[in-house]
Amino acid sequence: MGAVRDVVRRPLGHFTERTLAGLALVLGAGVGFGLMLVLVRVRWSPLYDVDHGVAQWLNDQVSSIGPLVTVLNAITDLGGRPVIIWLVTVAVVGLLIRRQGRLAVFVIVTGAGALILDPTLKTLVDRLRPEVDTPISTYAGQSFPSGHALGSLVAYGALLLVFLPAVAPRWRRAVVALVGLVVFLIGFTRVALGVHFLSDVIGAWLLGAAWLGVTAYAFRLWRLERGRPVAPLTEGLEPEAAHEVAPAPDEEKLLPHARAGIAEIVVGWVLIFGALYAFGMFVSYHAKDTFFGTWDEVVPTWSAQRHTPALNDLSWWWSKFGDTHAILLVSMVFCPLVLAIWRRWRPVLFVALVMFGELTLFLATAAAVDRPRPPVENLDGPMPTSSFPSGHIAATMCLWVAIAVIVFPRTDRWWRWIFVALAVVMPVGVAISRMYRGMHHPTDFMGAILLTAGWIGLLYWVLRPNEDVHQGNQPTIESEEVDTLDDELAKAGRAD
Known part of the structure; x- marks a missing residue:
């Protein structure tokens, strides 16, 4: 019994060590968003000047360059609701087919939270969109926070955490950097196209980071309660599901010649x-x-x-x-x-x-x-x-x-x-x-x-x-059932 208690305590200790910094970042993002929300609501003069100055300056630089506007619109669509809903739906259906129900629930809860937070906060804050000399794009509704910036950070971040185990370790940093670049560019286009203030985008990023951190932390607690070892987030939410979340793990070579x-x-x-x-x-x-x-x-x-x-x-x-x-x-x-x-x-x-x-x-x-x-x-x-x-x-x-x-x-x-x-x-x-x-x-x-x-x-x-x-080697969609608690404890012991 003492050995079993040690096996349980070690993952718990590692979980505490690994998540203290993460909790501090989540808390910081939440506090930062709260501060931004207050400053926007009270119309703090320095923030007002920066927002309008940046919006007008970018409008002056971008509005006269037609090809650049086309590129910006194409990038901003990557954070639009149709694309986000498609990504989340495809991911959830694929995870359910692969019998990864916990990961599917994580994606659903995380994505649904962002869909609820965005219109709710927009209604409460009721901030008007920027008015620039040369309008490029027009969007209905309020301005704070940016729905594209919030949705892209939450959706792409959640999918990254889910599918990161399927990425080879040597490519993970590059994939994380690519996702971060896409999220940044989507936020930038919202300001460059004159449909959001800079504080709308920064506030959305802070809120998105806080919400994604909360759901990821809750998922890790869920794993711990089921006796699963807790790995760092750099390995994804569920490292042992790498084979199941990989798009085509059973295909060795795409084309022979x-x-x-x-x-x-x-x-x-x-x-x-x-x-x-x-x-x-x-x-x-x-x-x-x-x-x-x-x-x-x-x-x-x-x-x-x-x-x-x-x-x-x-x-x-x-x-x-x-x-x-x-x-x-x-x-x-x-x-x-x-x-x-x-x-x-x-x-x-x-x-x-x-x-x-x-x-x-x-x-x-x-x-x-x-x-x-x-x-x-x-x-x-x-x-x-x-x-x-x-x-x-x-x-x-x-x-x-x-x-x-x-x-x-x-x-x-x-x-x-x-x-x-x-x-x-x-x-x-x-x-x-x-x-x-x-x-x-x-x-x-x-x-x-x-x-x-x-x-x-x-x-x-x-x-x-x-x-x-x-060739008679068509793969099936069957997968093994969830391991028993004894197996998970044994795995935790081997991992340590």
Whole structure:
């Protein structure tokens, strides 16, 4: 019994030693935020002068440089609510799939706390946003604290603590520095874009650090209560979960012959572009008296004669399934699920290259062929790209066919046929809606089919995205149950 008590006391002693400094930092951040809050509320003159001076000076430097404003807006979006919610949701779902419930709870509680603190404090303080000579961006709501700065520090910090054990020790400092740089740049953009004062950002960072420190400390207490050894935060929240939180721990090598594969993809891209260009030029300018020319003339005219308000609304909604936002959303949900369930990077690389190749082939072919839209009413108005091939149809087809290619051989459940059906129904529905709305000829649809068949066929041949299934070593998502208290005490003893 004495040995067991010693095993328990040693982690407790180490826990106390390791957390005193951390508690001091958390307390300091909380006190600093409280002081900043008071100074903002009483409108302390020196702080007021610094805030307005910095806001105006940065506005003078930034507002006249268009490319810089574009970059700042792109960086600031990394701290926006859509991105933060996506990151937290994907992380929580992945952790639950990997049966890491405690870590999932930590991410949920930490993220939810930030979502509650931000609007609550904004309402209580009720500070107006900066007014600068040349407004760049506009945001509704109050100013203090900065929601982007608070959310980015809490979300990226929480994810860093959760997934740090999966990072090789030699890279951990670099990863921590990168996360810190991203959080800093997001905060900087809020001031540079003229939508927050400097004190809004500093106050948000102090509050975020305090809240993240409180939740991390509570998680460590939770571990201690369960008899788990307490490691320094430089090793992450749960070091023994490194294998489970790693995106693809069961994949030894992504591609066996990377250089040859890259060369094959580049040559294949050029050949597919050549085929698309030849077919596009033929149907656009040399097929007037052929079946293709007749079809391209009859179908748009027939569709335009049958426009009704109900069908117009239905076609508008259906065509939205093929726009950039919908395609990106589905991709950003599917790829993390593939990593969480099957622990392989190659299927993710396959989907990413499918969509990247589709985009580049579409843009290059559309610019080269430069086909005008059908000579009927275009319900979507002027478009920046030409008619051949259809980008909406090609993107929809490539995405859903790629998903079906990945999912179908990896399960024998009945629902795999749903993905096969979606690979047919989604592109056909988008194609019908685009032609009904007068935006594409039928041969534009054929061009999308040619693009999809050639590009996905090439990538499937080069990447072999389902190689692990064919070799019979497909990973499962099963993991061991939580260790018993005796095992944890033994581990604690060995660690010391």
